[in-house]
Amino acid sequence: MCLVGKVVSLGLLTIDDVDTLTRWINQEEMREYLSTYLPMYASQEKEWIEKLPSRMPNDFVFGIIDNETKTLLGNIGLHRVKQKDGLAHAGIFIGDRQNRKKGVATEAGQLLLKYAFDTLNLRKVIHEAFAHNEASIALGKKLGAKQEGVMKSHLFINGRYVDVVIMSYFRPGCEPKD
Template structure:
């Protein structure tokens, strides 16, 4: 188990599926996590078990717990590129009372440290959409830099939005957050 200042990160378990099912069918959670309501949601519990517990070998998903060991979100990585030692990060705080409280930033710092020090990645990337300013600010606190945009790459509630591409290098992160 990984431990941050306020969070813990552990592998997802079958007991987590009911909460993940609730979040996957929550319009507001999906709107901010991907801007894709309802396109990527309305999944059955069986589909969620396959997506979260039976992940393909190139995707790793974990649970984010609060101080009381309650599930508040998920975090993980995919698109591993072995020669360049890079991967793509994803995170969702699905439990809305924990939004804007620093839990996502704490989880991201804790998890990125793990990816850089234990997985020996050189670079972590991620993307969001241009109106998700809270997420962009949180990623910038971790050290991610905006590296580009994909114009009108996201379709959100009838309108096209730019995807914001962000990246973080190992040395930048360790300089900002220490080696620990």
């Protein structure tokens, strides 16, 4: 396990996770909340996992693991890391509905931000959410994100163009003075 919290930990994904991840990513609701839209084969998911080591330090992906049952609950990651600017984009999903609204994403997000700021020495993490994704926006607020703006009519999702809200987390002490 890489990053250990009270209820969940962030660990590395393995080939054993392929079937679970393939099931989750092909769920219809993922196309409502994430920008992924192509059907995903297990073979592609396997290849994606196998390539994760070579994508660091530009992308870091962790499995969110239940400390008690050791089961995979979802994924969280830092993407498009720019060391020069101290910047990254965060992404998260909790795969099964019954594991949501229990504080899992909050603790996973806290662990991810701590890793971003205290280990990778990043300064700012961006959290983008579709404007209709109340859960993602609530999660951002809970984790201390501030809204920076809205990209209007930005992405074509399930038959309509949706707004995308941009929120950000600054490392404590690095907040802009405005």
